[in-house]
Amino acid sequence: MARLKTETRAAHEAAEFAFNLEAVLQRPAAYARILQRFHALHSQVEPLLSVWDWASLGLDFDARRKLPALNADLAFLGVAPLTDRQPAAPFALATHAEAVGALYVIEGSTLGGRIIAKQVRKALGFTQTQGARYFSGYGAETGAYWKRFSHAVNAFGNREQQNWLPIINGAVMTFAAFQHHIAPA
Numbered sequence: 001m002a003r004l005k006t007e008t009r010a011a012h013e014a015a016e017f018a019f020n021l022e023a024v025l026q027r028p029a030a031y032a033r034i035l036q037r038f039h040a041l042h043s044q045v046e047p048l049l050s051v052w053d054w055a056s057l058g059l060d061f062d063a064r065r066k067l068p069a070l071n072a073d074l075a076f077l078g079v080a081p082l083t084d085r086q087p088a089a090p091f092a093l094a095t096h097a098e099a100v101g102a103l104y105v106i107e108g109s110t111l112g113g114r115i116i117a118k119q120v121r122k123a124l125g126f127t128q129t130q131g132a133r134y135f136s137g138y139g140a141e142t143g144a145y146w147k148r149f150s151h152a153v154n155a156f157g158n159r160e161q162q163n164w165l166p167i168i169n170g171a172v173m174t175f176a177a178f179q180h181h182i183a184p185a
Helices: 002-007 009-018 028-050 067-077 096-124 139-159 161-182
Strands: none
Touching: 002 009, 002 139, 002 161, 009 096, 009 161, 028 067, 028 096, 028 161, 096 139, 096 161, 139 161
C-alpha cells in the first residue's frame, strides 16, 4: 500500500485542505453541516461500492457502510440530509480495482476520524453514541478493521501488478469527490 499512499498524496492533501476542522468545531450548526456533506458523499459512493464482491477479499462491506452512522448523527442533531448538494461528476467505479481504491479513501478517513471524534467530544460534547458516531468509526475495533483492509488491498494489488493503477485511479477519483462534497458551497 506504500505505492498507493505515495501516488495519492497530492489528492489526499487537497481533500484534507478542503476540510476546515477548526471551523467545524466552532458551532454545532457547522458540525451538522459537515455531517450533511459527508452524508451526500457517502450517498453517492456507497451504492457504487455495494455492487462489488468484497467477500472475495475477506471484507464485509455492509459492516463498513457509513450512512447508518451519519443518519444516526443527523437524527441526533435534528437535521436532515442535504438535498441540494450535487454529486461530484463524473464519478463511476468501472472495475473492482477502482472500487478498492475508493474504499481505501473511505477506510482511511474512518481511521483519521477517530482523532476528529476526540476533538468533537472536547469542543462540542458529542460522543460515539450521541452525535459523533460517524467520526468514531468502528470504536475500539477501528485499528483492526484498518489492518484487515490493508491486508486485503495488498493481496489484491499484488495478485496482479496491473491492479495498482486502477486502485490508485479509484482513490484519486474518490478524494476528488470527497473534496467536492466537503468544500463550502
